[in-house]
Amino acid sequence: MILTKEEYCLFNIKSKIQLIEKDGRFITRRVCSDLYLITFYQIYGFYVETIYEMSTFKTLSADPVINIDIMQLYPPPLRQMNSIA
Amino acid sequence: MSQKSIIETVNQIANHAKNNGIAHLNTQDQSLTQNVITLNNIETVNFGSCSYLGLEFNDKVKEAAKAAIDSYGTQFSSSRAYVSPIYYSQLEDKLSQIFDAPTIVTPTTTLGHIAAIPTLVSNQDAVILDHQVHNSVQTATAIVKSKNTHVELLRHNRMDLLEQRIIKLKEKYEKIWYMADGIYSMYGDATPVDEIYALMDKYPEFHFYVDDAHGMSCFGKNGRGYVLADRKIHPQMVVATSFAKAFATGGGALIFPTQEMAQLIRNVGGPMITSGPMQPSALGAAVAVADIHLSDAIKTYQEDLQENIRYTNMMLKKYDLPNLAESFSPIFFIAVSLPKVAYDIINRLKDDGFFLNIGIFPAVPIKNTGVRFTITRLHTFEQIENMVKAMAYHYPIVLEEHGITKSEIFKAFKMTPPEEKEAIVKVKQLVNQSQLNIESYSTIKKINEEEWNDHLGDNGTFDWKGLLLLEESFSKNELEHQNWIFDYIIIRDNNRKIVLATFLTTALSKDDMLMNKEVSYEIETVRLKDPSYMTSQTLSIGSPLTEGNHVYVDNDSKLAKGAWDLLLQKMSSIQEERNITNIIIRDLPNNDDNLDNYMIDNGLFKSAMPENCKITDLNWKDEETYFSNLSKNSKRHFRKNVTRNEHFFNTEIKSNLDDNEMQLYYELYVNTKNNSLALNTFKLPFKLFKNIAKDENWEIVSITLKPAFDDREIKKPIAMALCHKGRLNYTFVIAGLDYEFNTEFSSYRQLLWRIVERAGSTGYNNVNMGYTSTIEKRRFGAKIVETCGYMQVKDNYSLEALGTMSTSKTSEYDTNKRRILPI
Numbered sequence: 001m002i003l004t005k006e007e008y009c010l011f012n013i014k015s016k017i018q019l020i021e022k023d024g025r026f027i028t029r030r031v032c033s034d035l036y037l038i039t040f041y042q043i044y045g046f047y048v049e050t051i052y053e054m055s056t057f058k059t060l061s062a063d064p065v066i067n068i069d070i071m072q073l074y075p076p077p078l079r080q081m082n083s084i085a
Numbered sequence: 086m087s088q089k090s091i092i093e094t095v096n097q098i099a100n101h102a103k104n105n106g107i108a109h110l111n112t113q114d115q116s117l118t119q120n121v122i123t124l125n126n127i128e129t130v131n132f133g134s135c136s137y138l139g140l141e142f143n144d145k146v147k148e149a150a151k152a153a154i155d156s157y158g159t160q161f162s163s164s165r166a167y168v169s170p171i172y173y174s175q176l177e178d179k180l181s182q183i184f185d186a187p188t189i190v191t192p193t194t195t196l197g198h199i200a201a202i203p204t205l206v207s208n209q210d211a212v213i214l215d216h217q218v219h220n221s222v223q224t225a226t227a228i229v230k231s232k233n234t235h236v237e238l239l240r241h242n243r244m245d246l247l248e249q250r251i252i253k254l255k256e257k258y259e260k261i262w263y264m265a266d267g268i269y270s271m272y273g274d275a276t277p278v279d280e281i282y283a284l285m286d287k288y289p290e291f292h293f294y295v296d297d298a299h300g301m302s303c304f305g306k307n308g309r310g311y312v313l314a315d316r317k318i319h320p321q322m323v324v325a326t327s328f329a330k331a332f333a334t335g336g337g338a339l340i341f342p343t344q345e346m347a348q349l350i351r352n353v354g355g356p357m358i359t360s361g362p363m364q365p366s367a368l369g370a371a372v373a374v375a376d377i378h379l380s381d382a383i384k385t386y387q388e389d390l391q392e393n394i395r396y397t398n399m400m401l402k403k404y405d406l407p408n409l410a411e412s413f414s415p416i417f418f419i420a421v422s423l424p425k426v427a428y429d430i431i432n433r434l435k436d437d438g439f440f441l442n443i444g445i446f447p448a449v450p451i452k453n454t455g456v457r458f459t460i461t462r463l464h465t466f467e468q469i470e471n472m473v474k475a476m477a478y479h480y481p482i483v484l485e486e487h488g489i490t491k492s493e494i495f496k497a498f499k500m501t502p503p504e505e506k507e508a509i510v511k512v513k514q515l516v517n518q519s520q521l522n523i524e525s526y527s528t529i530k531k532i533n534e535e536e537w538n539d540h541l542g543d544n545g546t547f548d549w550k551g552l553l554l555l556e557e558s559f560s561k562n563e564l565e566h567q568n569w570i571f572d573y574i575i576i577r578d579n580n581r582k583i584v585l586a587t588f589l590t591t592a593l594s595k596d597d598m599l600m601n602k603e604v605s606y607e608i609e610t611v612r613l614k615d616p617s618y619m620t621s622q623t624l625s626i627g628s629p630l631t632e633g634n635h636v637y638v639d640n641d642s643k644l645a646k647g648a649w650d651l652l653l654q655k656m657s658s659i660q661e662e663r664n665i666t667n668i669i670i671r672d673l674p675n676n677d678d679n680l681d682n683y684m685i686d687n688g689l690f691k692s693a694m695p696e697n698c699k700i701t702d703l704n705w706k707d708e709e710t711y712f713s714n715l716s717k718n719s720k721r722h723f724r725k726n727v728t729r730n731e732h733f734f735n736t737e738i739k740s741n742l743d744d745n746e747m748q749l750y751y752e753l754y755v756n757t758k759n760n761s762l763a764l765n766t767f768k769l770p771f772k773l774f775k776n777i778a779k780d781e782n783w784e785i786v787s788i789t790l791k792p793a794f795d796d797r798e799i800k801k802p803i804a805m806a807l808c809h810k811g812r813l814n815y816t817f818v819i820a821g822l823d824y825e826f827n828t829e830f831s832s833y834r835q836l837l838w839r840i841v842e843r844a845g846s847t848g849y850n851n852v853n854m855g856y857t858s859t860i861e862k863r864r865f866g867a868k869i870v871e872t873c874g875y876m877q878v879k880d881n882y883s884l885e886a887l888g889t890m891s892t893s894k895t896s897e898y899d900t901n902k903r904r905i906l907p908i
Contacts, residue, residue: 001399001400001403001404001470001474002403003399007399010395011392011395011396012388012392014389014392015392015395015396015466018465018466019466022465022466022467022470
């Protein structure tokens with residue numbers, strides 16, 4: 001069942017990860033400064049970005065993407081997908 | 086409701102649930118790790134656990150339990166009054182930190198109530214029980230009630246009424262104890278704690294005893310529960326809690342405002358002295374769980390649970406299931422209405438791998454049956470969505486199979502209905518689906534006299550003309566309770582053959598009709614100011630004045646069950662249309678298991694009927710022959726109480742009387758009615774007597790004293806019986822007595838004898854002698870006819886309030902014979 005972006009945001013990070021694992025679709029991933037693994041997902045018709053801190057093995061956030069321009073930071077396959085869409 | 090009726094009904098419902106495969110189940114797993122249990126060879130996700138935080142699988146807790154066994158063995162068998170294992174003091178210290186108040190550990194929450202309530206509450210105090218307070222609190226309150234402490238019931242969570250009762254009761258009692266649950270176990274709703282604290286601040290006499298079993302661990306600082314949450318315990322309150330739910334170890338605790346009070350219960354609370362202690366394993370585990378509560382980990386567990394609750398609420402809303410529960414609580418309740426629908430939904434979900442519970446009478450009114458389930462921290466979102474999705478799939482299918490509409494469910498639960506008049510549409514649908522046709526009339530005049538009498542005319546006083554008399558007598562009266570609405574139902578097959586025929590009346594009835602006279606006396610004093618107090622609109626098969634089998638059913642017809650379905654649906658639609666509280670189907674044969682199950686499935690629970698007396702083989706020749714057929718004891722009784730007194734009386738058979746003469750008999754009836762609070766009914770209108778006086782099918786057996794024995798200036802009858810002359814039966818319907826003469830002359834016994842004599846001498850072989858006075862009537866050759874009734878009550882409050890008012894003086898008759906008696 002689809003949640004709205006507002007409903008998704010009511011959950012804490014642990015639950016958000018559970019929702020992503022259950023209902024999300026992996027799009028792409030990038031590494032930032034060799035410290036963070038940043039992953040892009042599509043879920044319930046919107047996008048979320050998770051930030052994983054490699055040194056602590058913790059996911060720091062799993063929030064909806066506010067500015068779609070953020071996609072420019074990802075490797076080409078995502079941009080291509082977006083242009084096709 | 087009386088204890089005996091409760092036991093019978095609950096037993097019947099539990100057996101039925103067991104037979105339907107949803108209760109008294111056993112797991113098949115040799116070991117469990119999380120929330121999957123195997124039932125009937127199917128792995129099911131457990132949505133029935135009250136271990137809301139899943140702490141039973143916590144490694145530290147399990148290790149602590151094992152270590153305690155290693156250290157102390159499987160038990161430490163000594164009363165705590167003598168010596169307790171070390172874990173007790175450790176646990177009580179930690180609990181006192183958790184609750185920030187003196188705390189004692191009890192073997193179970195129920196035993197905690199039994200230790201605390203009789204010690205805290207004296208017979209100078211009054212107890213107000215919330216209507217939905219847990220059964221264990223009610224059990225403990227019964228102990229103080231037996232010591233003459235005033236106990237009464239309050240409508241659920243009605244703080245406005247609570248304050249009114251405090252103001253009233255504090256004039257007479259030293260302390261007023263309000264007893265409630267923190268979180269209620271069926272709908273998961275909460276007691277309004279802030280308002281109760283305000284009342285305690287306002288009224289020093291007001292005290293609060295609360296069972297926070299379902300709130301423990303899930304809520305509040307250090308998991309101290311819903312009630313205390315972030316509050317300090319009030320000096321006028323006591324909290325009981327449980328370790329058998331989210332705390333996950335078994336046992337319970339009592340939390341007090343002062344050390345003195347805690348010590349008092351520890352010293353004198355019965356189970357604190359005489360009951361066995363908790364086992365070392367449970368105590369060791371409890372110490373470990375207390376440590377978790379005192380750490381930050383408890384916050385994480387609570388948050389995890391709340392996330393699951395949030396997700397469940399979202400899913401229920403999105404899948405459009407009628408959830409009655411509070412949004413923050415781990416207890417959910419899906420409105421279903423009838424037990425048979427809940428059984429089917431729960432069974433289908435079980436087959437799909439989800440175990441859920443039923444919420445059924447007496448926890449909720451029987452027509453408010455629902456699917457109850459709980460959410461724990463161990464559930465995954467996937468499990469939750471899969472379960473809700475499965476329920477959303479089965480729910481409408483089962484509803485359709487049972488012919489239940491959403492509108493009916495919404496109305497049963499007082500939710501906003503999606504569509505009006507859907508129940509009426511439902512009757513039409515049922516008719517279309519079956520090979521049956523239903524006819525409904527508001528007067529007997531529209532029904533063929535011969536056809537009615539052929540099917541129902543010989544079952545009592547409700548032949549065609551008898552019903553016409555009732556219609557005319559119970560209409561256009563000034564008093565509301567003397568006006569009844571009649572409905573005649575005839576269901577035919579496609580060949581126009583009658584499959585079922587009956588009549589119904591809608592009438593105001595007194596809820597205490599069959600309660601003991603002390604209760605009725607108390608209620609009548611309130612009715613002087615508020616005549617509608619504890620009265621209910623009741624839709625009943627038959628009428629309050631008739632008795633006997635009121636339902637003709639062609640049991641040879643394959644359509645008989647369908648006809649019953651149609652009748653019940655019709656009754657439901659009348660109930661909705663007229664906003665009727667109770668439905669009663671009565672005078673049906675007793676000991677019919679199939680019928681019992683059918684009625685429970687349809688939301689009607691069985692209720693005992695008073696014993697009815699009937700002479701079926703009078704074979705009258707003369708008085709001598711009748712006497713010779715009596716038993717030895719009855720002969721002795723007859724000689725001593727009837728023959729010996731015969732010379733005092735004149736007996737006359739009266740009919741076609743004028744109003745003045747009939748008024749004398751009416752006065753006798755009123756006299757009897759006013760002396761019969763044990764059978765507390767509304768007064769019959771004089772119009773009925775006037776109509777009877779002119780009806781050829783009725784007569785009066787009138788007894789007067791011979792002038793030599795009557796020293797009154799105005800000679801008047803001293804006993805009378807209004808009797809109906811049917812085709813096959815002679816029926817004694819209404820009695821009237823002047824009690825001044827009854828003791829000296831045994832006039833009631835003389836009356837019974839003259840009724841039998843009149844029936845015999847006019848050729849009747851069957852005499853209906855009616856309810857009550859069964860011992861007397863049996864002495865005249867009557868036999869007991871056992872029948873039963875089935876009830877559906879929209880709101881349990883009145884039933885339970887009456888049960889609370891019922892005193893220990895309640896006789897077996899009063900407790901056993903519920904409210905289905907005709908006048």
